[in-house]
Amino acid sequence: MKLGRLNHIGVATPSIADSIAFYRDVMGATKIHASFDMPEQGVKVCFVDTPGADGAMHGTQIELIEPLPGNASIAAFLERNPQGGQHHVCYEVPDIHAAKAWFEGQGKRVLGEIRTGAHGTPIFFVHPKDMLGILTEIMETPEGAHA
Ligand code: CO
Numbered sequence: 771m772k773l774g775r776l777n778h779i780g781v782a783t784p785s786i787a788d789s790i791a792f793y794r795d796v797m798g799a800t801k802i803h804a805s806f807d808m809p810e811q812g813v814k815v816c817f818v819d820t821p822g823a824d825g826a827m828h829g830t831q832i833e834l835i836e837p838l839p840g841n842a843s844i845a846a847f848l849e850r851n852p853q854g855g856q857h858h859v860c861y862e863v864p865d866i867h868a869a870k871a872w873f874e875g876q877g878k879r880v881l882g883e884i885r886t887g888a889h890g891t892p893i894f895f896v897h898p899k900d901m902l903g904i905l906t907e908i909m910e911t912p913e914g915a916h917a
Contacts, residue, residue, distance in 0.1 A: 771872040774862030777889075777909055778817070778831040782847050783854035786816045786836045793818045793832065801828065805836075808888060812841030815888045833860070833888060858895070860907035866892040869908050 783789040786805050793799040805816035814836045819828040835857060837844035847857060863869040870880055879897035887893030891910045898905040 771869055772864055774864065774911055776830045777860045777862045778833045779856060780833045780835055780858040780860065780905075780907065781854060782835045782837075782844055782851065782857040784836065784848055784852070786814055786834050789834045789854070790816060790818075793834075805834070807838060809838065810885075812838050813844060814838055817888070858905040858907050860887075860893070860909050862909050862911040864911055866894070866908065866910040870894055873908070 781789070790802055790805075794802060799818050799820075801819035803817040803819070805814055807814050816834040818832040818834065820830055820832070822829040835844060837848065844857070848854060866884055870884060873896055874880055878900040881895040881897055884892050884894050887907070887909055889909065889912055891912050893907055893909045896906045896908065
């Protein structure tokens with residue numbers, strides 16, 4: 771297992787539109803991507819860039835997550851946290867299958883199978899109770915992402 775870059779912080783929100791206004795007007799974000807639906811995950815997502823270092827395309831992103839109708843888990847999160855809040859963190863790894871085997875070998879509960887995440891690369895989630903309280907997304911580094 772080789773820990774890669776902190777790719778993004780997932781933030782649940784009851785309104786991506788309101789959160790975009792916050793990151794633009796309060797936080798001074800200048801690069802906010804178009805939001806898009808991920809119907810198979812039951813969410814709408816929107817990425818907000820933070821600046822990159824050393825010529826990287828961008829730094830760590832904020833992933834805004836709004837539940838689509840019928841989504842149970844994000845909706846439940848918003849019931850507990852009506853304003854929204856930090857939902858997960860996502861680290862990159864060079865090899866998604868090696869990373870899954872690594873976590874499982876340590877008795878960490880991988881939630882579901884490897885699937886395609888919001889960046890179009892393979893991802894999986896690890897149970898927060900096995901990760902010191904943090905729902906953790908592991909994502910294969912996108913090709914050419916940090917050249
Ligand atoms: Co994510």
